[in-house]
Amino acid sequence: MPARYTITYFPVRGRCEAMRMLLADQGQEWTENVVTGELWQKGDLKKSCLFGQLPQLQDGDFTLYQSNAILRHLARNHGLYGKDAREATLLDMVNDGVEDLRLKYVRLIYQNYDNGKASYVEALPAELRPFETLLAQNDGGQSFIVGKQISFSDYNLLDLLRLHVVLAPDCLASFPLLSGYVQRLSARPHLKAFLESDAHKQRPINANGKQ
Incomplete structure (x- = not known):
């Protein structure tokens, strides 16, 4: 087929x-x-x-x-849209946050990479902290970004985080939950x-x- x-x-x-x-x-x-x-x-x-x-x-x-x-x-x-309306709304919130950071990343890559990379990386912890906070609030950071099952927002966030690890390899060093999240999701058999x-x-x- x-x-x-x-x-x-x-x-x-x-x-x-x-x-x-x-x-x-x-x-x-x-x-x-x-x-x-x-x-x-x-x-x-x-x-x-x-x-x-x-x-x-x-x-x-x-x-x-x-x-x-x-x-x-x-x-x-x-x-992949949460178990109920509450989770779906939280996933929309997360995805909007991912989009905000993605737009900043795209502007850096295509408009100001050479002159702006250092300042972008310096400001990155403040951009990543909300996602660490969200993880901490869900099953102690050992699960997904919202709820007990993977969602579309997890894939979008995972992609964005992996992009930033390429841009700044140590960017997750001070975010143990995000670092573990990337490793854990990337190890899912089909995704791996x-x-x-x-x-x-x-x-x-x-x-x-x-x-």
Whole structure:
């Protein structure tokens, strides 16, 4: 049977790695429709995209844009949106916090890497502390970011934390719960297999080579 999902995106991890991690960990197969810079510059594909941007997710005859909307859609499909409305709201809060930090990371990578990296890394503890606090409040930090089961926000947070460990290898040294969280989630069998795959390792983190 053909894969249920098709991801259309550039040949980088970027905005799609969290959803790839989710799908891999949930034992789902998907097809990659890789868009080269040359194809994107021609403009036809961009015009066909609802907001003029990628990623795009095709789920059967259902087409979606916006990476966080896609994550939430996959969460609903696979029971990754908490056990009740309270947990779902907390997961939305976490995901918004992840998005806030991701936007700062993207601005650094694409706009101010050479001049801004040192100050960004210096300010990073204040950005990471809320996530450490949330972990501490849930099962003493030995479980997931919210509740007793993995969620879409966990995949998004895990991806963001792994990006920052590449950017600043010691950034989690003063956050033992976050450090353990990254190790614990990355060791989940299906997710570990994906993270160790050539498809993941050979895919650049960002389009400009900065990381």
